[in-house]
Amino acid sequence: MEIFTRSLFAALLVGAFLAVPASAKDAKSSAMAPAAAQDKTLTVFAAASMKNALDEVDNAYAAKTGVKIIASYAASSALAKQIEQGAPADVFISADTAWMDYVTGKKAINEPTRVNLLGNSLVLIAPKDSKIDKVTIDQGFDLAKLAGDGKVAAGDVKAVPAGKYAKAALEKLGAWTAVEPKMAMAENVRAALALVARNEAPLGIVYSTDAKIEPGVKIVGTFPASSHPAIVYPVAATSTAHKGAEDYLAFLRSSEAKAIFEKYGFSFLVSPTT
Known part of the structure; x- marks a missing residue:
């Protein structure tokens, strides 16, 4: 009986010894997982x-x-x-x-x-099948007339960088006052790009890099670098x-x-x- 009791006690000790490190190891692994990730x-x-x-x-x-x-x-x-x-x-x-x-x-x-x-640079875009093409953008540029009854898509001119650059350029070129009522403000430049690609706006002002990746639009003019902040x-x-x-x-x-x-x-x- 004494031998059996001692053997049982030893087995329980070994079991307890093995169980604790395993539990601790699991806890340590769980704690380290977020850091590793x-x-x-x-x-x-x-x-x-x-x-x-x-x-x-x-x-x-x-x-x-x-x-x-x-x-x-x-x-x-x-x-x-x-x-x-x-x-x-x-x-x-x-x-x-x-x-x-x-x-x-x-x-x-x-x-x-x-x-x-x-x-980057700032460009004027139109839908790929638009009749508008090769627009000269300089002082006195009449964007409002070019847009006709349509809208000009751009990022929000009060917050979105592309929109702020667009407004600065249009002000410098003397086109802002006439075209402001026709501006379609988007939440970001890619949203403005999408409006033109879907033919929901006949014109838009975006970065040249945006126009380059969208097959649904074409660049019809480039704003002079001197017309807006770098x-x-x-x-x-x-x-x-x-x-x-x-x-x-x-x-x-x-x-x-x-x-x-x-x-x-x-x-x-x-x-x-x-």
């Missing part, structure tokens, strides 16, 4: 006009590093407000410096990581960015990323790092 995932908030090019850049980065990029595209204004309110973004790419300045002022950006990465895309890590954000930013400045961005029509404003 975060190390392999980055969230990027980017201007809507960047979608096609940045998707390709992100795929190249993921193939090279194993890090998955979760990209959220919208108007820079909307993204900046979300970051201000605590949205979990690691990187912000704005279509203008004003909204990057805004979130920087809110202490939501890791300022030393900020760099002006890309440039179109600049700054990029930076947020103040709450996870580990790995700066490595991603370095890749955005690489020769590989440069080739992709330029393929889509962006100008590259920095010297490649690799």
Whole structure:
């Protein structure tokens, strides 16, 4: 009986000993899982006009590093407000410096990581089958007359960078007052692009890179660079960015990323790092 009791007691001790580490190991694994996932995932908030090019850049980065990029595209204004309110973004790419300045002022950006990465141009578009073609855009340009009874699609001129650039250009060229009542304001530049592609607006003002990726539209004119502020895309890590954000930013400045961005029509404003 004594031998049996001792054997039973020993077995219970061994069982207890084995059970505790297993439980602790499971708990430790569960606790570490989110951190491990975060190390392999980055969230990027980017201007809507960047979608096609940045998707390709992100795929190249993921193939090279194993890090998955979760990209959220919208108007820079909307993204900046979300970051201000605590949205979990690691990187912000704005279509203008004003909204990057805004979130920087809110202490939501890791300022030393900020760099002006890309440039773009502003164009007038029409549906691909439109009779409107080869419009000369200069001082005295009568966009209101050209639009006829239709609307001119653009991003919201009060907030969306593409819309703000459009308004600045039209004011500089003396066309804004007449065309303002005909403006169809969209929530972002891709929404404005879609209005023209669907023939819901006979004309639109978008970035050249947007027109390039949409087969349903054609470029009928280009706004002089002197008619609006320079179109600049700054990029930076947020103040709450996870580990790995700066490595991603370095890749955005690489020769590989440069080739992709330029393929889509962006100008590259920095010297490649690799």
